[in-house]
Amino acid sequence: MRADAKRNFDRIVEVAGATFRSKGYDAPLDDIAKQAGVGPGTLYRHFPTREALIDAVMQNWIASVNESAEKALAHEGDARDRLMAWFEEYAARLTVHKGVAAKITAALGDATSPMANKCQTYSTANAKVIDSLRSEGAVRPNVEALEVLRLIGGIASVADQGNLPPEAVRPMLEVVADGVLR
Amino acid sequence: MRADAKRNFDRIVEVAGATFRSKGYDAPLDDIAKQAGVGPGTLYRHFPTREALIDAVMQNWIASVNESAEKALAHEGDARDRLMAWFEEYAARLTVHKGVAAKITAALGDATSPMANKCQTYSTANAKVIDSLRSEGAVRPNVEALEVLRLIGGIASVADQGNLPPEAVRPMLEVVADGVLR
DNA sequence: TTGCTAAACGGAGACAGTCTCCGTATCGTT
DNA sequence: AACGATACGGAGACTGTCTCCGTTTAGCAA
Numbered sequence: 001m002r003a004d005a006k007r008n009f010d011r012i013v014e015v016a017g018a019t020f021r022s023k024g025y026d027a028p029l030d031d032i033a034k035q036a037g038v039g040p041g042t043l044y045r046h047f048p049t050r051e052a053l054i055d056a057v058m059q060n061w062i063a064s065v066n067e068s069a070e071k072a073l074a075h076e077g078d079a080r081d082r083l084m085a086w087f088e089e090y091a092a093r094l095t096v097h098k099g100v101a102a103k104i105t106a107a108l109g110d111a112t113s114p115m116a117n118k119c120q121t122y123s124t125a126n127a128k129v130i131d132s133l134r135s136e137g138a139v140r141p142n143v144e145a146l147e148v149l150r151l152i153g154g155i156a157s158v159a160d161q162g163n164l165p166p167e168a169v170r171p172m173l174e175v176v177a178d179g180v181l182r
Numbered sequence: 183m184r185a186d187a188k189r190n191f192d193r194i195v196e197v198a199g200a201t202f203r204s205k206g207y208d209a210p211l212d213d214i215a216k217q218a219g220v221g222p223g224t225l226y227r228h229f230p231t232r233e234a235l236i237d238a239v240m241q242n243w244i245a246s247v248n249e250s251a252e253k254a255l256a257h258e259g260d261a262r263d264r265l266m267a268w269f270e271e272y273a274a275r276l277t278v279h280k281g282v283a284a285k286i287t288a289a290l291g292d293a294t295s296p297m298a299n300k301c302q303t304y305s306t307a308n309a310k311v312i313d314s315l316r317s318e319g320a321v322r323p324n325v326e327a328l329e330v331l332r333l334i335g336g337i338a339s340v341a342d343q344g345n346l347p348p349e350a351v352r353p354m355l356e357v358v359a360d361g362v363l364r
Numbered sequence: 365t366t367g368c369t370a371a372a373c374g375g376a377g378a379c380a381g382t383c384t385c386c387g388t389a390t391c392g393t394t
Numbered sequence: 395a396a397c398g399a400t401a402c403g404g405a406g407a408c409t410g411t412c413t414c415c416g417t418t419t420a421g422c423a424a
Binding site: 102105106108109110140142143144147148150151153154155157158161162164168171172174175176177178179180 | 284287288290291292322324325326329330332333335336337339340343344346350353354356357358359360361362
């Protein structure tokens with residue numbers, strides 16, 4: 001990739017992120033192009049569809065928070081406390097960007113999605129938490145790690161779309177925690 | 183409302199429902215108008231926004247299934263069986279139309295939404311199930327009926343968006359059931 | 365029936381956003 | 395410096411949204 005191309009690519013993603021957050025995910029792409037100081041042609045060459053651009057923005061964001069994903073693993077307390085800490089951490093991350101929860105959760109099971117491998121960190125972090133609790137015998141048999149990820153994703157999606165405050169989300173997470181633990 | 187107006191209104195909703203299902207929720211509205219044998223002006227007079235038309239389609243659908251919502255209440259078996267029967271019934275209904283799960287679940291807490299009162303039947307059916315189980319002492323304290331509705335809605339949304347098969351949904355419902363029951 | 369009026373219709377066309385095509389400019393290499 | 399490959403950008407075609415207003419029709423009253 002040529003240097004000027006990369007410059008434009010990055011600039012577009014940056015501007016798009018800011019614009020999507022402030023004006024919504026249906027903001028005119030030509031505006032974003034103009035804002036980024038490029039022609040529409042350049043934007044569409046890099047991102048053939050709106051979807052592609054949104055993906056790029058999100059991947060950018062996931063990468064930026066990924067590094068700290070393991071924080072929740074080092075929590076103090078009993079099994080339930082640790083599980084809840086992880087749930088809240090995960091749900092909070094998912095609700096930072098409008099729409100991200102649904103998108104990531106849908107991508108989880110689909111290996112062909114460009115999102116999926118970006119979410120590896122989440123998947124493995126989750127598996128680690130569940131496995132560690134399982135080895136203590138705290139987890140019900142038949143509970144799969146992927147299911148848990150999806151359940152929390154579902155809660156985050158609902159919270160996202162209904163603009164639910166954290167105090168409405170917490171009890172839902174607790175129901176899932178009780179369902180996961182013996 | 184004049185007779186011809188009502189005729190057109192109903193015809194538009196009918197055509198829109200079929201079109202949305204076959205071509206997706208972003209199908210051109212002018213096409214729907216043409217298909218319904220009316221001009222775009224007529225469509226837009228009845229439904230100023232796409233959202234309004236989608237709502238009308240969904241309300242139409244909710245009304246059509248509402249009447250049978252209590253079926254799941256008359257289930258045989260122990261507390262867990264009955265709860266699971268209700269969960270599956272509800273989740274199945276929510277996933278009939280693409281996008282309906284997220285929409286209805288988001289509307290649940292919001293009394294101002296035109297969806298909300300259409301969903302009364304669901305809310306009260308759910309409350310009935312939970313209350314009846316609670317009176318048997320089978321439900322954990324602190325579990326609210328609305329939370330349960332949202333949890334199932336979240337699962338349905340995820341299933342909807344990720345095209346999950348029923349066998350992937352069931353275990354998630356079971357986790358919630360275990361979290362709801364003592 | 366006929367006439368009348370308010371209600372409703374419908375389609376031409378303005379507008380906005382998407383996306384492409386291709387002549388021009390720039391990069392990076394030799 | 396010169397050249398090919400790569401990338402740029404913006405004019406404009408295209409598609410879908412939505413409005414305006416002249417025309418039509420339903421429903422009522424005489």
